[in-house]
Amino acid sequence: MFDSYPKIPINEEAFSGMTFRVRYPKILTDVIQSELFDQRITQELENLKQSLNTQLVDRLSNTTAAYWHDFYVEYEGKKLIDLPFFDAEVYLFALINSIVQYDTLQIDPYSKIKSADLSQSQLAFDRILASSKDWDTKDFILNNLHGNKSDLSQLVHGDEVAIEVILDDSQTLIGQLPRYTSTEIILDNTGMELFSDLLLVDHLIDKYDHQITLHIKAAPLFVSDVIDEDITKLLDFLSHHQEEFVQRIKTYIKQGKITIVAHNFWNSPGHFDTIPKDLISKESLLLSKGDANYRRFFGDRILDSATNAFELTSYLKNEAFAIRTLKSDIQTSLSTELVQSLNSRNKEWRNIGKFAVIQKVSARILKIPNSSQKES
């Protein structure tokens, strides 16, 4: 397990420090400029932006008790920036939701940012859907990985970055697909990434007849993480040009071939080791999208990038793969030679969104009763 490693702190000199100094004030400015809220809420957002360095952790009424209990025991009354990085980030987004009264007003503070991004992606959606007619499974997975560049909390837009895959277990993943009847995907961002998820889902149903579960956030998080209304908005947006595809996805949802599950756990500081028991079926292949979900496999700890992921994820019940562009300080299972070479190319390689992995993150393999295949 990862418990013996220290949690990644907010460090002035590191990506975490830059995030609280630069990225979060910018995100708050963007929300304020969206003009979605009345003067009082806008002023509170402005106050938060000015006081990120002194903000204290208070109990918020919109944080689900069960998943936040340990967090408050440890951090209530402390300064936000003295918390471990992941805890501080998730709390900050919960605090923003509390300020904008998300639970009652149901206005996504990032909705305008998301809509603007959607409008810019129309041509790319058309081009990708047209070329996907000739794709095999590997192409769908690679396109899915590319979709993860499009994270609206970053300073640089994904379109401006060419990614390089540094760990590629896609053949293992493809080899396992026929053994399963269901895949569960922990979704990440809306827009281009969600589009790439739906393309992959369509393929998994068409070629492997999988039952699909899509796990999404119950409330806005990390700016562009998928919430329920994003799926409807994307399908509505696509329906003008991509009617056939949209109809197919809607039919799968109606028939229960695709199930969408929004859960408060994903809005909490919980990691995969504390996931609610019945949220993911043990029989499913698990696909985890994106950077923040990757951090959750390893408790967002300080790790040597050559540490074997399997040693840290023995608690997982599922065979799991992460499809992720690197946007924060954590990475596992690389060779020491590769780590050295990446260090010599760019000291910031872990968080610039240029490098990417399709990584098997748990040693488990599906147990098929009465099967002659060897199990681990």
Ligand SMILES: O=P(O)(O)OC[C@@]1(O)O[C@H](CO)[C@@H](O)[C@@H]1O
């Ligand atoms: O999960 P995603 O969308 O790929 O990335 C999430 C992210 O933008 O938000 C976090 C905030 O600092 C970082 O883990 C990462 O950079």
